[in-house]
Amino acid sequence: MPMNKLTLTASRKVISLAEEQALREKTSISAMFSNFILAKSRLNNKKHSRRSIGPLTKSLTGIVKLPDDFNEKEFMSDVFAEKYGLDK
DSSP states (O other): OOOOOOOOOOOHHHHHHHHHHHHHHTSOHHHHHHHHHHHHHHHHHHHHTOOOOOHHHHHHTTOOOOOTTOOHHHHHHHHHHHHHTOOO
């Protein structure tokens, strides 16, 4: 694929961080930028191409009624505490 030149502007700190990261990863800042943009694009495409809900899942929707004051975070905290033997 032919490459084109792109000039970016960033603070000296950001540029320094990018240079350090590129050294650690043994790559170039251009390659890091390209990989970042491609990854973001793939994530956006996944968000827009959600699969439809399967028939089994659809048929189970709404069969469990939870109290109005149900606290999901507290419930999950209790589940994990019990599973891993943690004190609350």
